[in-house]
Amino acid sequence: MGEIYSKSSEKVNQLEPKKETIKFLLDYSKALKVLKLKKMKIEVNQN
Numbered sequence: 438m439g440e441i442y443s444k445s446s447e448k449v450n451q452l453e454p455k456k457e458t459i460k461f462l463l464d465y466s467k468a469l470k471v472l473k474l475k476k477m478k479i480e481v482n483q484n
Contacts, residue, residue, distance in 0.1 A: 465482070468482055468483045468484045469481070469482055469483075470482075470483055
């Protein structure tokens with residue numbers, strides 16, 4: 438088991454997300470509201 442982690446791993450490529458993807462995720466997170474009512478949580482997307 439120790440040998441698996443001690444071996445040098447291959448170079449990992451860094452992923453570069455598209456600007457559209459980042460914008461979509463930021464806009465979605467800004468529009469998402471979570472309401473807490475008693476013991477429930479309600480997620481509302483305000484788009």
